Amino acid sequence: MEFSYAKGLVGQAAESQHAEVFTTSEDDSFIRAEKARAADLATGLLLPIIVDGMSEAVLEFYTTEPVEIDTQLQKVLESVAIQIGRLIERKRHLERIEKEKEFINKAINSLPGLFYMLDEQQNFVRVNQNLIDSMGYSREELEEMHPLDFYLEKDQQRMIEAVQQAFIEGKATLVSQLRTKDGKLPWYYLTGAHFHQEGQDFILGTGIDITDRVQAEQELERHEQLLQSIMDQAGAVIYVKKKDGTFLFVNDEFLKLFGLQKEQVIGKRDVDIIDEDDVQIMRESDLEAIETGKPVELEETVQFKGEKRTYLSNKVPLKNVEGFEECVCGVSTDITERKQAENQLRESLNEKEVLLMEIHHRVKNNLAVVSSMMQLQAYESENEEVTSELNNSQSRIKSMALMHELLYQSKSFSKVNIAENITELLEHISNSIQPKEIETELNLEPVDLNINQAIPCSLILNELLVNIYKHAFPEGQDGKLHIALTENDGNVVLKVRDNGVGLPDDFDLEDPTTVGLRLINVLTKQLEADLTYSSDEEETEFELIFKKMKIKGSASNLVE
Structure with missing residues (x-):
């Protein structure tokens, strides 16, 4: 039978935590007295149920006849109330334990890494869900496995030593690969801590996946090794040092140079290693x-x-490298032998330059001697034709001598500025032949020619100028002479134009009748040039065109 909760006697029993005995017919303070009498209940016993020191409920007993409650019976009933209270306490305690266990399980399974507990025999006592998911084994499979099963053979001894260390020293750490069920080998940072519970020893462990970090470190190490290898094999001394001269990095070449080990250099200043006078210049x-x-x-x-x-x-x-803003990276290549070789080569070149200058000087002098001999011979000869030919030959020799004079004065011994040669050649011819009032106009670009092209070009010009000065302007006639020299896309163009009497009707370059014309033909072929001319009553023009080339060999070859 259920009765509504009321205060009164029930409340007194709960508050006093003592039994209350009453009769329904006499005690109206019992709130359900009227209902009890209607149910023919006569005597009642109220027993408080105490849970954790507090009245949790009241146990009610009734008789149908008015009786006096036996003391022994009351004790038995009180014992029942006590047991009910204890049962309630135990149930609530178990409920709290289950909640705590559920909370712990949720917390453990929520851990981002591995969680495990090992006993003294290194059997798994407990693992979290993340370990199961990460390793790929079921809980049933894990119960049959030993922790060593997760380690490569090369790492098993380290694992055993780490567990022993945890049992002895209280904690240990280990970085190792763990083998998953599908054969993968991720890297983990593992920790273990020892604790003692109810006479047993346990290891509580965690594991964090550091595969990405290890791979990044390995990649960085590979790059560092590659960079170090490149620097060590670069064949140059390479170093990094601070503004105050403190070395932060050196390569093998640096260490070999000074016969030192790396630890003897890194962190030391340059003045500790290198001569102080040299350091000042380096700084x-x-x-x-x-x-x-x-x-x-x-x-x-x-x-x-x-x-x-x-x-x-x-x-x-190293302005853009963090932490090295006031540092300098030096790369020094040993050029001692190269400098010595350069000095020897320079001395050798100076000797050869002196020798070549002497050769050109002697050639010029020898040509001058030959020219003077021809001039003396011309003075002694009474034959005008012989005298004329000697003078012509003397002019040709003078042309070649002028070329060697220019080479002697030039910084180069293989090429000359042909424009300078034309100017001096024109001055020589105008002075050596009976002076005439000839107005000269020169339009000369600076053109450097190989000596093997310059000499034949100069000889051709010599023949043309001698012919103009001798034959183009009769006695008393004024004249104009124009010489132009240009270079375009490697083609040299030499033009000689005068306003003299013109060429004779029988003039033919293809069928030369004089030594001068034959010489012009031979030299034109030697240059692989095109020589054209035009002539009328107003002017005569010769145009020589040839490709600028580097020709090795003798300067002239007049024998066909």
Whole structure:
């Protein structure tokens, strides 16, 4: 039978935590007394049920006849109330344990990494869901497995030692690969901590997947090894140092040069390793690179073990590298042997230059001697034809002598500025032949010719000019002479124009009748040139066109 909750006697029993005995016919303070009498209930016993020290409920007993409750019976009933209270306490305690267990399970399974518990025999006592998902094994499979099953053979001893360390020292860490069910080998950072519970020892462990970090570190290490290998095999001294001269990096070539180990250099200043006088010069270029933010290239000399070595150094400021803003990277290549070879080559070239100058000087002098002999012979000869030919030959020799004079005065011994040669040749011919009032106009571009083209070109011009001065202008006639020299796309064009009497009717370049014309023909072929002319009563013009080339061999070959 259920009765509504009321205060009164029930409330007193709950509050006092003692039994209350009453009769329904006499005690109206019992709120359900009227209902109890209607149900023919006579005597009642109220027993409080105490849970965790508090009255949780009241247990009610009734008789149908008015009786006095036996003390023994009351004790039995009180014992029943006590047991009910204890049952309620136990049930609630178990409920709290289940909730705590559920909370712990949720917390463990929510951990981002692996969670596991091992006993002294290294059997799995507990694992979280993430371990199951990550390793790919079921809980049933894990119960049959040993932790070593997850490790490669090469890592198993390390794992055993780490577990032993955790049991002895209280904690341990391990970085290792774990083998999953599908054969993958991710990297994990594993921790283990020892604790003792109810006479047993356990290891509580966690694992964080660090595969990405390890792979990034391995990739970085590979790049560092590649960079170090490149620098060590570069054949140059490479270093990085601070503004104050403290070395932060050096390669093998640097260490070999000074006979040091890396730990003897890194963190040390340049003055601790290199001669102080040399350091001062190096510091100036270091500071220039750092302060201007621009690369610096220079030659540096290092005194080491009584020997001076010369280096070509390139210094680059590391302005965009975090942590190295006031540092400089130097790359120094040993050019000692090259400098020695350059000096020897320079000395050899100077000797050859002197020798060539002497050769050209002697050739010029010898040609001058031959020219003078021809001039003497011409003075002694009474034959006008012989005298004329001697004078012509003398002019040709003078043309070649002028070429060697220009070579002697030039910085180059293989080519000359033909424009300068034309000017001097014209002056020589106008002075050597009886002076005439001839107005000359020169339009000469600076054209450098190989000596093997310059000499035949000069000889052709000599023949043309001699012919003009001798035959184009009769006695008393004024004249104009125009010489033009141009170069276009590697083609040299020489034009000689006069306003003299013109060429004779029987003039034919293809069928020469004089030594001069035959010489012009031979030299034109030697140049592989085109020589054309035009002549009328007003003017005569010769045009010589040839390809500018580098020709090796003798300067002239007049024998066909």
